[in-house]
Amino acid sequence: ISASTEWPTHTVCKEDNLEIYYKSCDPRQDFAFSIDRCSDIATHTFNIRAAILLRHSIKELYAKLNLIINGKTVLTYSETLCEPGLSKLIFCGKKKGEHLYYEGPVTLGIKEIPQGDYVVSAELTNEDHDTVACAYVTVKNYLDDY
Amino acid sequence: ISASTEWPTHTVCKEDNLEIYYKSCDPRQDFAFSIDRCSDIATHTFNIRAAILLRHSIKELYAKLNLIINGKTVLTYSETLCEPGLSKLIFCGKKKGEHLYYEGPVTLGIKEIPQGDYVVSAELTNEDHDTVACAYVTVKNYLDDY
Amino acid sequence: RKHFQSCSFFMSSLQGFLKTSLRINFVAVNKSYNCEGLGLTKIPEELPVTTEILDFSFNVLPSLENSTFSELKSLLLLDLTRCQINWVYDGAFHSNRQLKTLVLTGNLLMFLSDTAFVGPQSLKQLVLTQTGIASMFFIPMTNLDSLDTLILGNNHISSLQLPPNFPTQNLKYLDFQMNNIKTITAADVSLLQKTSNITLIFKGNDITYIEPGAFQSNFYSLDFGGCADIPGILAGLQNSTGQTLWLGTFHGMEKEPFITPDVLQGLCNISVKDLYLQLRHFKNLNTDMFHCLTRLRKLDLTQTHINMLPAGISGMRSLEELVLNANSFEHLCNINSASFPSLIHLHIKGNSELLQLGSGCLEKLAKLQHLDLSKSYIKSFDCCKEALSGLSSLRQLNLSHNIKLHLHDVFIKDSASLELLDLASTALHINTSQGPFRNLHLLQVLNLSSSHINTSIQHLFQGLESLIFLDLSQNNFELGIMQNNKLFQELSNLEVLILSSCELAAIGNQAFHSLKKLRHVDLSHNKLAAFSTDAFSSLKNIYLNFAHNRIHIIPHDKLAPLAGHCIINLSYNPLNCTCSNIDLITWYKQNLDKIEDPKETRCSEPKWHSGAQLATVSLSCGITTGGIIAVV
Amino acid sequence: RKHFQSCSFFMSSLQGFLKTSLRINFVAVNKSYNCEGLGLTKIPEELPVTTEILDFSFNVLPSLENSTFSELKSLLLLDLTRCQINWVYDGAFHSNRQLKTLVLTGNLLMFLSDTAFVGPQSLKQLVLTQTGIASMFFIPMTNLDSLDTLILGNNHISSLQLPPNFPTQNLKYLDFQMNNIKTITAADVSLLQKTSNITLIFKGNDITYIEPGAFQSNFYSLDFGGCADIPGILAGLQNSTGQTLWLGTFHGMEKEPFITPDVLQGLCNISVKDLYLQLRHFKNLNTDMFHCLTRLRKLDLTQTHINMLPAGISGMRSLEELVLNANSFEHLCNINSASFPSLIHLHIKGNSELLQLGSGCLEKLAKLQHLDLSKSYIKSFDCCKEALSGLSSLRQLNLSHNIKLHLHDVFIKDSASLELLDLASTALHINTSQGPFRNLHLLQVLNLSSSHINTSIQHLFQGLESLIFLDLSQNNFELGIMQNNKLFQELSNLEVLILSSCELAAIGNQAFHSLKKLRHVDLSHNKLAAFSTDAFSSLKNIYLNFAHNRIHIIPHDKLAPLAGHCIINLSYNPLNCTCSNIDLITWYKQNLDKIEDPKETRCSEPKWHSGAQLATVSLSCGITTGGIIAVV
Numbered sequence A, B: 001i002s003a004s005t006e007w008p009t010h011t012v013c014k015e016d017n018l019e020i021y022y023k024s025c026d027p028r029q030d031f032a033f034s035i036d037r038c039s040d041i042a043t044h045t046f047n048i049r050a051a052i053l054l055r056h057s058i059k060e061l062y063a064k065l066n067l068i069i070n071g072k073t074v075l076t077y078s079e080t081l082c083e084p085g086l087s088k089l090i091f092c093g094k095k096k097g098e099h100l101y102y103e104g105p106v107t108l109g110i111k112e113i114p115q116g117d118y119v120v121s122a123e124l125t126n127e128d129h130d131t132v133a134c135a136y137v138t139v140k141n142y143l144d145d146y
Numbered sequence C, D: 001r002k003h004f005q006s007c008s009f010f011m012s013s014l015q016g017f018l019k020t021s022l023r024i025n026f027v028a029v030n031k032s033y034n035c036e037g038l039g040l041t042k043i044p045e046e047l048p049v050t051t052e053i054l055d056f057s058f059n060v061l062p063s064l065e066n067s068t069f070s071e072l073k074s075l076l077l078l079d080l081t082r083c084q085i086n087w088v089y090d091g092a093f094h095s096n097r098q099l100k101t102l103v104l105t106g107n108l109l110m111f112l113s114d115t116a117f118v119g120p121q122s123l124k125q126l127v128l129t130q131t132g133i134a135s136m137f138f139i140p141m142t143n144l145d146s147l148d149t150l151i152l153g154n155n156h157i158s159s160l161q162l163p164p165n166f167p168t169q170n171l172k173y174l175d176f177q178m179n180n181i182k183t184i185t186a187a188d189v190s191l192l193q194k195t196s197n198i199t200l201i202f203k204g205n206d207i208t209y210i211e212p213g214a215f216q217s218n219f220y221s222l223d224f225g226g227c228a229d230i231p232g233i234l235a236g237l238q239n240s241t242g243q244t245l246w247l248g249t250f251h252g253m254e255k256e257p258f259i260t261p262d263v264l265q266g267l268c269n270i271s272v273k274d275l276y277l278q279l280r281h282f283k284n285l286n287t288d289m290f291h292c293l294t295r296l297r298k299l300d301l302t303q304t305h306i307n308m309l310p311a312g313i314s315g316m317r318s319l320e321e322l323v324l325n326a327n328s329f330e331h332l333c334n335i336n337s338a339s340f341p342s343l344i345h346l347h348i349k350g351n352s353e354l355l356q357l358g359s360g361c362l363e364k365l366a367k368l369q370h371l372d373l374s375k376s377y378i379k380s381f382d383c384c385k386e387a388l389s390g391l392s393s394l395r396q397l398n399l400s401h402n403i404k405l406h407l408h409d410v411f412i413k414d415s416a417s418l419e420l421l422d423l424a425s426t427a428l429h430i431n432t433s434q435g436p437f438r439n440l441h442l443l444q445v446l447n448l449s450s451s452h453i454n455t456s457i458q459h460l461f462q463g464l465e466s467l468i469f470l471d472l473s474q475n476n477f478e479l480g481i482m483q484n485n486k487l488f489q490e491l492s493n494l495e496v497l498i499l500s501s502c503e504l505a506a507i508g509n510q511a512f513h514s515l516k517k518l519r520h521v522d523l524s525h526n527k528l529a530a531f532s533t534d535a536f537s538s539l540k541n542i543y544l545n546f547a548h549n550r551i552h553i554i555p556h557d558k559l560a561p562l563a564g565h566c567i568i569n570l571s572y573n574p575l576n577c578t579c580s581n582i583d584l585i586t587w588y589k590q591n592l593d594k595i596e597d598p599k600e601t602r603c604s605e606p607k608w609h610s611g612a613q614l615a616t617v618s619l620s621c622g623i624t625t626g627g628i629i630a631v632v
């Protein structure tokens, strides 16, 4: 539970043209994520699996993604996933201790994933600004077959 | 895991005319058992709950009950529950690590449960003579309303 | 939850703080303990017998036996979330006679003894979320007669058949969300006929059939969120009566047929007041769609992918609340508001298109009290006299998080009874000779946070004599100085003033002297070097937040007036912990009960003490000719 | 499993023992480790990289990561039962290229990474029993193409819909027992058409509908144990072909309709060889019931509550095996065996009534090779010449655990090719002048355990020149002495002789000298005071079990002949560990590889050393005038 806990770096993809790794930045727990076929990432819908154990309730849930290149945040994207009056996800309202699991297609809001070497930091926070999940994703993408 | 592990004595019934307690005699684990309404024991069908975690597979399963009065075994009853060619219970064939749970009616083979103070020892063993479950049941029965 | 101690049993040092803090709504602090995630394998013996609230989540208790909680005789609430509980033996809560709420979320229950819940005199809430339950019969019903809330979400229940002794006497809330219930027969739920005003949650069950008449009793709320077969559900609900029916859905749900008038036909046979349809897709939204909605009090169409409500809807005279959030209206007139003459609440928040206000689009809504137009990309070059005309009953108006509003005269004309106006994060261009809010004599709350407002307009707050709350955070003041000017002159009733993140470097000596009732001032996140108490006309019972400023030293004369029930926040200031600040340090330690966030109230000087909490600093100062000697 | 070390990594001391033991069927002993229930939270570093079989069950491994098993590069079988595994991350078995079998029983899996099973070159068995799986899609299919066995019992799977990449190439065994599958559509299982000879277990699912044609492929075995709706199942199976169909049920299952001829009607459209119906209730068992059973090879009617098979059943010419165990026949003729002329196996074990054998009831069964009449309360006053006449092909006959048989002449007349005869626990009254088995020249196995046999009949084993195995345990010998008599004289091929629990106190010096091929003798649980090796004609490669006797001392001349691959069991004897037994102790320590059960081979004298394992005793003896000096 100490902040110094180092979670392992997980490999999501390791192919010739595409490598994706991630590491949890939540001191309380690791984060579970995988992609069914990395080659599908070239298309903009692909199948993922993701799971977390909630350490906090998510009556409200906010996602924030930063695109970091050479240590600099060059793009920030945030989205409200759960808020009073609009629960976009069926998980909204879940409580501390519940296990969330999603398995299925994900459609990227962007047309293609950026090429090059970069890091995406992703954080989910709740109504009390508690970290619900946090991950640093390292991408080396040299796919050009769109 | 040491043989000296003492499991707690569990209370199944504690009423004016009827007290039933039990204690696991399996050094590896406690045993879970309860009766819905102790007064129903007077009738010969009553609802129970029972659960164990298998530490051994039960391709074969043998039950042995001893009725002990004043420290002496006065009656022994045994039954084969699972054997090759006849699996009386749907649980037969379950493997090490599986959790067994039964909840529902039990009909006693005998017309009424004996009156007085006595102990019933019950043991389930498998094809390798491993103890699957073991309990000492202490009964003080002075119900006479049949 | 914030107020729990981390399973440390000495709360005295914080108790005073907690008692007087404005923000913390606590219950019997020294009876509440938080042992969350400490890896404990038993209840610590140090927990007092008086403990009423215990958060023991994320520890390790594989078996609950009658001795496990036997010492905690005063427990009201016990949270055992994710404690790896598999076995609940006889009388596990036998000694907890006062227990009202038991949370067992996230434990894979392998056995619940028939006497598992015997003991508590009136157990009210039982939370069995994600406990692996596959049948209602797994739960022993003995001693559950007092239950008002039973939460069974995220289990594997596939049959709603209820045990004959299922407790219905007091039950008000029954949550089956995300189980595996596909069909509901009348026999299954016949016991629920004995309840009234119950809330039933079936969200996330793929319900394909409900036997008509299964829910004939008077329910309070039914939630079928994410269920695909709305006609099937409505057929099953025929002739039932209730307050709320939730038929919305979620992102990522498969099988989402369009909503057509046929789909909602079944509502004609159901008496329900509030209907929620979030995230459903409407196909050909025409007046027929409203045929069976005429008796509704509230209609929630959040993100239903609509860009207009058809003209000519009739019969919606009962509708008091209409929620149109997160849709894509291009013009406010496209909602055809005249069809809803009784509206009290109208929400068009988070519109995905630039919403044009037009002129008089809402003028028929004479009863409207609450209007939310926030986050809707609104840009108006003459706001909002004509655009929001006719709203004579309006009390609350939210235009926050829009793009830009130009004010040429009074902000709003017909709404003299407005009590709350939120313009936060919407750029305001004020071009008036008199105060734009001068006719809002009843306004109590005004949020101008981050509105790029010109604070040098002296008559800005003209006429706001009822104002109690004013948020000016994230606006700039000329030269970074809060002058002793007349800006606040008329705000004689103001109690709360937020000036955080205003780049303020200095505050005039009498800046707030006209605010006689001021009791909560937030000056955090500014560039203030001085802690100024002179600026306030009274320091009695005041809350002053100076966090995140540049204060080094506070002399004795600024501290002395802080008597009574004051709360001061000095966190995140570069406080000097040498003898030159002995006044503050001495006062601080004598007035810990007045300090908010003492954990982050730290020294920055001297270097060797940097980061120490102020409360832990011991100085021994004497005046010598050479200066002050400090012994840390 | 027995041969695993208890996660102790030094096996050398036992290795020799294990290698030569007759009883232990071990695989690469020093590559097998058992760490069960040691409370470990990681794989011990001491486990060698060569470990092939690891039982790591009942430990604590909440997360499996790619480093967890990375050192165990030779693993073939990994048992992770009940290790509290919730998370299986990417590449958890990445380094385990040889892994064939993975057992994850009883772990509540919260996440299986898409690469969870990547690594093994050909994973054959995957056991996911009771892992909380609610959908087949939870299981990542990557790298499962080699699977032949997938066990998914005791989960919450409600839909049989299979992922499109479900591995069918090598799949032979798919177990869905005790899930929540109610209906099976052809689309769900269309992928299974690619398999052939698959075994599918649906036991304990309450299946109410199978789409006809769903199982059109050639299955090996289908198990619908406990399913209530047999006609529905058979309708779904029409036109399919397979070996085995299991339609039995269990105690305590609800909804058990009677089996009528209509119920089995669907079998006319299914080509199946073996049919199991245990515990079903037959109503009016008449010849119609067999109308659709004529193509069966095997029919199992265990405990189907029948007391007769009707006369006049026709067409059962294919039936080779009939199981009638645990029913209530009063007379053997009531099975009307003539209707089943091709029978090779007939089992009437555990009859609940006293079964009268009658005369010639089975005489039409000229092909019968195996007859089991055990545990059926049989009492016969002239057995079994007439009762079992006509069985000219009989090879195995089991009459054990019955009441009493009187033998007045040859035991059986027409069955000269009998190879196995089991009369254990059935009282035999032999009243013949010649040996009752004298015509059984091909008999290889004779079990007379606990048969109250009169061992003083000298000609008892007359004619049994082919006998290899003879069990005489729990019978008594006159005066407790095994004489040098002629009892065994003709048994020149006997290899195994069981004489345990015979109350033997002494053995004649040449008692077994005629048994030239003897290689396994069990004399345990007797009252022998001497370890007699003289009685055997050869001690080469012999197994001698003297456990639970009364041996104190063994002199050198009895031990010396035990050369070669002998195994001796001396456990539970009151062995003397003083210098008076120095011969044994010295020999013992030099011949540990010949000792069975060294753990229970212990000292009883001297008192202060009582209970010590013989192998741990160190004596230093010298002969003095006074006697022997021992230094323990």
Ligand SMILES: [Cu+2]
Pocket (backbone or CB within 6 Å): D345, D346, D370, D371
């Ligand atoms: Cu056979």
